[in-house]
Amino acid sequence: MTILVTGGSGQLAQALGAAGHVRVVGRPAFDFDRPETIARAFDAAAPDLVINAAAYTAVDAAETDADAAFRANRDGPAALAQLCRDAGVPLIHLSTDYVFDGTKGAPYLEDDAVAPQGVYGASKLAGERAVLDSGARAIVVRTSWVYAHTGRNFVRTMLGAARKTRSLRVVADQKGCPTTAVDLAAALRAIAARVTEDGWQDRFGGVVHAAGTGWTTWHGLAKAAFAEASRYGAPVADVAAIRTEDWPTPARRPPDSRLECGRLHAVFGVALPPWQDGLRRTIDALAQAGGL
Numbered sequence: 250m251t252i253l254v255t256g257g258s259g260q261l262a263q264a265l266g267a268a269g270h271v272r273v274v275g276r277p278a279f280d281f282d283r284p285e286t287i288a289r290a291f292d293a294a295a296p297d298l299v300i301n302a303a304a305y306t307a308v309d310a311a312e313t314d315a316d317a318a319f320r321a322n323r324d325g326p327a328a329l330a331q332l333c334r335d336a337g338v339p340l341i342h343l344s345t346d347y348v349f350d351g352t353k354g355a356p357y358l359e360d361d362a363v364a365p366q367g368v369y370g371a372s373k374l375a376g377e378r379a380v381l382d383s384g385a386r387a388i389v390v391r392t393s394w395v396y397a398h399t400g401r402n403f404v405r406t407m408l409g410a411a412r413k414t415r416s417l418r419v420v421a422d423q424k425g426c427p428t429t430a431v432d433l434a435a436a437l438r439a440i441a442a443r444v445t446e447d448g449w450q451d452r453f454g455g456v457v458h459a460a461g462t463g464w465t466t467w468h469g470l471a472k473a474a475f476a477e478a479s480r481y482g483a484p485v486a487d488v489a490a491i492r493t494e495d496w497p498t499p500a501r502r503p504p505d506s507r508l509e510c511g512r513l514h515a516v517f518g519v520a521l522p523p524w525q526d527g528l529r530r531t532i533d534a535l536a537q538a539g540g541l
Contacts, residue, residue, distance in 0.1 A: 250445050252438075253294040255279055255329070256302030260400035261343070264434035265300060272296070275303070281325025282317075291332045298441050299333055300341045301326055301380075304373070308347070309499040311368040322372035323379050330383035339386040339444050339453075341437060346393035346425065346460075348374040351503025356464075358509050359391075359456040367500035377456070386449045388440065389456045393508055394470070397430035398534035407471045408478055408541065411486040421468035421490035424505040426460035429527035431534075433459060439519045452516060458508040461524030473525065477532040483541040 250270050256262030257275015266273040272294045277283075279290040281303060291299075305311060305321035326342055333340040347370035348363045365371045377389045396402035410417055436459045444453055465473065468490045475485045493504065514520045521527075535541050 250297045250441075251294060252441055253291065253296035253299045254302060255300070256304070258400075259302055260397035260402065260430040261302045261395060261433060263399065264397060264430040265302065265437065267434070268438055279303070281321045284325075284328055287325065287328050288332060291329070291336075296338055297445060298339045298341070299329065300343075300437055300441070301329055302343050304343065305369070308367065308369045308502075311372065312499040315368045315372070318368050318372040319375060322369075323375040326376045327379035327383060330380045330385040330387060333387070334383050334385035337386070339388070339449060340380065341388045341390055341440060342376070342380045344377050344389050344391045344456075345370065345373045346391060346506035346508055347503060348377065348391065349503050349506055351423075351505045354505060356507040356509035357458070359458055359512055366503065369500060381455070387454060388444075390437065390440070391456060391458050391508060392428050392433055393460045393506055394425045394427045395430055395433060396427065396531065398531050398538060398540060403467065403470065404474050404528070404531065405535075405540075407474055407486075408483065408535070411475065411484040415484070415486050416489070417471065417486045418489045418491045418496070419468045419471045420493055420496055421466045422492050422504060423467055423502055424464055424507055425466075426462075426464050426508050427470050427524040427528065428459075428461040428521065429531050431530070432461065432521045432527050436513070436519050436521055440517050443517050457513050457516065458510045459513050459519070459521060460508045460510055461521050461527050462510070463523050463525070464507045465524065470528070473528055474532065477529055478535075478541055481532070481536045481541050
């Protein structure tokens with residue numbers, strides 16, 4: 250089985266690329282801003298399955314660069330889905346918790362009402378709909394708060410900040426499910442294996458949530474990251490809890506974007522580990538790589 254993974258040097262694409270039978274493509278060879286490269290990369294790979302991890306993820310920048318966000322998050326995935334449809338190749342498309350407004354007060358199910366609050370979320374929702382409406386054998390996987398021991402992400406930002414200051418302020422009134430790229434990649438590979446081994450079934454299609462088990466806040470994640478890093482003698486900062494309004498950003502974040510992931514287990518037999526376990530393994534990997 251050959252899996253084509255888009256997203257180039259992104260943390261999820263790199264985690265997926267660590268497995269065999271995976272071809273990872275990214276810019277400039279594969280670029281949603283250059284539509285001709287999409288078909289070229291697809292034809293060259295001749296994949297049995299595609300995982301689309303390419304996206305415009307600059308949440309705040311999207312507020313003033315909507316055209317770029319929609320090209321990458323809607324138009325590009327739509328073109329890729331059409332190629333998959335024509336070739337009869339299943340497509341797993343990554344999406345986000347930002348399609349929700351965060352006001353439900355409980356973890357979101359796949360069929361809960363969507364109401365993105367910013368350009369980024371709106372562009373990702375448009376991408377979901379384009380992929381599902383394409384006629385391709387498509388699975389849309391919504392995830393949240395993804396991080397890894399490489400790349401730019403919240404956990405590494407916090408650890409880096411502690412090397413410069415011992416006092417940090419972190420938002421404590423936004424809830425979510427932290428997800429390591431390694432655990433998400435393992436879940437996606439398991440989904441891919443199930444689809445290819447069993448053959449496509451209609452029950453596989455549609456939206457599924459995949460995120461670390463359990464939840465916390467950004468403040469809670471920061472404190473937990475420092476607690477884990479302290480095992481290796483890394484600098485630790487005092488973390489003051491603040492409200493969202495104390496840290497204004499151009500884009501509004503959902504205050505509670507927890508995801509219910511029961512369908513992932515019911516349909517594919519997959520469940521991600523507790524987020525605390527993923528964080529511990531990520532800090533271990535950082536330490537082994539000399540990143541602490």
